[in-house]
Amino acid sequence: MDIDVRAVGKLRESARAQAAFGPLVQALCRSGADLARLRVVCDWIQYRNNFRDTAMVAPVLAAGLGQPPADGAAPAVDGYELAVDLRRCAQPGADVAAEVEAALAGAEASRVWLEPWAPGSASCVWRFNALYWQALADWEKATGKEYERALPGGESDARNTASARDLILGLFKVWDELAARRALPEELYVIELGVGNGGQARTWLEEFTELDRRHGRDYYRRLRYLMGDYSAHVLDRARQEVAHYGDRVSGLVLDATRLSQSVAFLAGKVFLVYISNVYDNLPTDEVASIRGRIYLVQTRGYVPVAVAGRIAARFGIRTEELAPLTERLLRIGPELLSESLPGKFADPGQAVQFWQAVWGALRQAERYVPLEGLDTYQVTPSLTGEILRPLLAAEGDVRMHVSNGALSSFADTLPLLHPFGQLVCHDLFLTGHGQYRSGFYGPGKYDGSTVNWVNGPLLQLLASRRGFGVTFSPFTRRPGSNIKTLTAQVRD
Ligand SMILES: C[S@@+](CC[C@H](N)C(=O)[O-])C[C@H]1O[C@@H](n2cnc3c(N)ncnc32)[C@H](O)[C@@H]1O
Structure with missing residues (x-):
């Protein structure tokens, strides 16, 4: 049995987390589980609201692309992963052994499934988002x-005036130089x-108009935001917020x-593409290397049956109606849901309460499906999994985000940039080697949306293949912030 503790920092800090290992190992030894085929992975899930139980079992499939055999039997399994959240195990009163036993018992009947198995980027989580x-x-x-x-922090870093000012002054410098060479276009695009x-x-x-007034070149007249x-x-x-800028x-x-x-149509024209807190909100898959073999993580959304029963009772529906009503909610939204089913949701507020209850209870089961070759896996419509090879090869056993949505967006954005433009x-x-092996980086729930950290080295690799350089710098404007600033521009 392998035990992989990713939450190494937290393990050192938390005596309760250290104490969780006794009951964990005892519960495993008491169980009938085939320990030779089991790996235990311990994370510290910092998101209070997330998609996992304290302990959960994910099968590692033997072969094929996760399609069940034609006779309807369960797909062959090579082993199992027991994923444990050390943060919840370290809470006062946590019964680690009971959590492990419940996860190993993991009866299918204890779940109300909301969708079929799919790669993470196709999960219903993104429809909720x-x-x-x-x-x-x-x-x-x-x-x-x-x-x-x-x-x-209760406020978006995108509203940080000092950081906006630095960006604008950088733009003025570029524009002044281009103007001196009579090479500045009439329209100055920012997206x-x-x-x-x-x-x-x-x-x-606000910063732009003020700095432009002082700078005296009337760039504001030419600005297209x-x-x-x-x-x-x-x-x-x-x-509405910026209506006064006409x-x-x-x-x-x-x-x-x-x-x-x-x-x-803006190809080659944009001086600044400005993005904040969006890439971490775009769909992503995860891949894993386990004992030298590469797997795609498939997920399947569900609500634990006991919770589903409580939600059903609260809204006067049958438990079997939970999945179809959720599907309908995701398709038409809360207002039309209540309009079309006034007997169940008397007003949109009721439909929103239903939405919040299902979202709060939503969990994701996981399984590892072998990838027959990285080139058979499409990361984006124009990029295969081959791009992952150097990152996976450098890490050994690891699980990482593919950041599919961020990669697609980034790849489509680079061609928009003016030769002196930049994406900020x-x-x-994540920016460094080894980070995925020592922390948990999503998914987590923020209010009603989903957050996953972004695989920075992967974006860097893509950019370098297209002739762009990428740097990451800490967002120093808010001390203690986890936010980093990516800057991409044509390589000198
Ligand atoms: C967390 S908010 C960030 C807002 C703002 N940039 C900030 O930092 O405060 C994420 C924003 O991205 C938008 N968004 C998410 N996915 C998107 C997508 N695929 N295409 C366009 N916008 C998207 C959401 O509608 C939302 O406005």
């Missing part, structure tokens, strides 16, 4: 607080992706993961 941004006003009405309050409540745009534009978001509701809210600012409904379909992105990036 999109619904959150589409129907944000309904959600906020129910919670009584703006989404920004749910972020670490912001994932605009939230418009606070980022407002801060940036485009705000892009996939939520029409969020975009409207952001538009036609300097426009809003576009677009999917940040498919920019070539919407803003390709504040986000939760």
Whole structure:
């Protein structure tokens, strides 16, 4: 049996976490589990709200792409992983042995499944995430607080004026130099992706107008600030926030993961692509290397049957109705759900309560499916899993994010940049070798949305293959912040 403790720092700090190993090993030895085929992985899941139980079992499949055999039998299994959250094991009163026993017992019947098995990026978690941004006003009405309050620090770093000022002064320098060579285009494009409540745009534009006034070159007259978001509701809210900037600012409904379909006309023209807290909100798969073999992590959303029963009782529905009603909610949103089923959800508020209850209870089962070859795995429509090879080879046994959505977005953004333009992105990036082997980086739940840290070295690899350089720097404007700033520009 292998025991892999990723939460090494926390293990050192927490006597309770250390004490969890006795009951854990005893429970395993008491069980009938085949210990030779079991690996135990201990994480410290820092997200209070997440998709895992304290302990859960994930089968490591033997072969094939996770399709069950034709006779309907369960797919062959090579081994099992017991994933343990040391944070919850270290809480006062935690019964580690009982958690392990429950996970090993793991009866299928104890779950109400919401979807079939799929790679993480295709999980219903992302439909919940999109619904959150589409129907944000309904959600906020129910919670009584703006989404920004749910972020670490209670405010988005995108509203940091000092960091906006540094960026703008950098732009002025580039523009002055180009102007001196008569090479400055008439229209000066800036694009912001994932605009939230418009606070980022407002801060940036306020700083811009003030600095431009002092600088005296009237760049503001030539500025074209485009705000892009996939939520029409969020975009409207952001538009209102910066309405007084008139036609300097426009809003576009677009999917940040498919920019070539919407803003390709700006190829080579954009001086700044400005992104904050969006990449960590885009769909991702995870891959793992286990004893030298590479696996794709498949997930399957469910609600524990006992909780499903309580939700059903609260809303006067049958437990069997939970999955179809959730599907309907994700398809049409809370307002239409209540309009179409007034007998079950008397008003949109009731439908939002149902949404929040299911989201709160949502868990993801996991299984490891062998990848027959990295080139058979499509990371994005134009990129195969081969790009992962050097990162996986450097790490040994590891599990990492593929950051599929962020990679797609990043790959489509680079061609938009003017030769002197840059992409600046504040986000939760992993940046170094070995980090995945010593920490947990998502998924977690923030309010109604999903967060996963972004695989920085993977973005760096993609950029370097396309002639761009990428640097990461700490976001020093908020001490203690986990946010890093990625800057990408054409390599000298
Ligand atoms: C966490 S908020 C960040 C808002 C703001 N940039 C900030 O830092 O405060 C994420 C934003 O990204 C948007 N978003 C998420 N996925 C997107 C996608 N695939 N395409 C476009 N926008 C997306 C959401 O609608 C939301 O406005």
